[in-house]
Amino acid sequence: MKILTVVGARPQFIKLAPVSKELRKNHDEILVDTGQHYDYEMNKIFFEQLNIPKPDYYLGVGSGNHGHQTGEMLKKIEDVLLNEKPDLLIVYGDTNSTLAGALAASKLHIKVAHIEAGLRSFDRRMPEELNRITTDHLSDLLFVPTKTGVDNLKVEGVSKGVYLTGDVMYDAVLNNLEIAENKIGVSKLFDDLGLKNHECKQYMLATIHRAENTNDKEKLTNIFEAMMESNENIVLPLHPRTEKYLKEYGLYDKVQKSNITIIKPVGYLEMLLLEKYAKKILTDSGGVQKEAYFVDVPCITLRENTEWIETLEDGYNVLVGSNKDEILKNIKEFEINKNSKTNRFGDGNASKVIAEIISRY
Template structure:
């Protein structure tokens, strides 16, 4: 059996690591990197740290407008699929790489496996929402992290090929947490004490492409009353420069993007996490750290319902109030993202169905 895996963005590298290990124990894998994240600090370091094999193909698509980027990926992936003739194509999450892989495979009648199926924010203005909805509707296997995701699919008439497997990011966190403790010195390097700082991530298009939302978020960061660290995404840096915005707060350390192990160490030891990332919301849950999400909705609704995550939008006042007051008693929180063995369940199901 030959599986062609498509990745292209930082969260997908993390998700692919445990699944690829399982695939390679039992089948052949062709790994394709679209090049959607093209900066070395956002890409190469993840393959090195997570022991993911060097991609068999790197399409070097890079940053472009959504339509142009997706179209170029679609064209190049079609050539790869025709050449490799895989038994299935495996895609992750909700990026343009995800959609391009799913469309290229489905048009060539190659079955698609979607890891992290069934997520919905119900905001069709988000490109990620369009990507995940379309991908789900062309997939043969829909591997869901939660029962909520299964209900979302059922409401859209998708009931065949749906499997509750848990979250592959939990697999990754469990595998890498000890490695991070042994190998990273990022807290010492940054002069941070465990439990005494806020970790910030900011990159979503809905925030960075909207100048007013970005202004309000930067204003909140500039008014933070305690130590904070912000690994600044290259795209966010460019949008800040374009809008004349700067971080002007002695409490906040601006650093370059960090590798996964360093990021995991920063998450696990943070007092609170302030983010607009889907993946970081989950990692905060796994790390048992209160999460403040600078979005109006989230695809990870379970974290909000369980009270471990609060939505503030881009409102300066709400962000600062949450930083000051939002606390969580994690001992009372139900584990809803599986048992840490999602990767094995995914590979077993594909092998079973393909015979």
């Protein structure tokens, strides 16, 4: 079978790695990178670290408003589909690359498979939520990581082609954490990143990138003031958008002189180690919430909602939004009980399950 896979952002590269490895045992895979994340640290390094084959097509779309970005992808993906004529198109997650791939294929009557289907935050102000819903309703095969996702789809009248497979991100963490330990090692990582005075479980890790936080001066100010007032040792791999707005709001110099240690965005293996050895994690990322859960680290989520409610139900995650008092309170008080963990994300074999279903299909 000829399969065309569309990716374009960091979380999708991570999910792609174990699935592509399984698919290529029995199928021809054409890989398309839309270029949605075009910075080297946030794109090519993931291909190198995860041994992902070089993309057959690089579309170079880059950043832009949602309509412009999605439209450019739609045009370019359609050209690729017309040229390659695949039997199946695979998309991952909830980005504009996901939506553009699903739209282009469905309009050409090419079957669509959505990996990480069924997720819902129930907040349609989030562009990701609109991308998820639309992609799910366009897809022929829906690979769902948790039972919650299956239930969400059932409520929307989607039951045909739905498969509960487990989470491919869990596959990726299991596959790569040991590699990260052996290839890099935490002591060498601290030295390489200039974290000379850092020790395991003696720092907190923060990742902030969502437009709902970065593009709102009050929210971003509240988040950073809470982190600075906590006096905790906080490591921050700084997203380019966050850096832009910290400078625009006049916060960057203050943050640089604070208890927050700014580092450049890191590769996937480095990020896994930073997560594993953190005391707590503060994030507005969906993927980092899960990775924190997988490595047993308390997660403080800087959002009002999450698509990963399993992490909340197991007591591994807490939602604080941009409320300064809540952020400070949970930095000081939030802890997890490892006995409450239910491992509802599968057994680490989701990629094999997905490949087997596609082969039968």
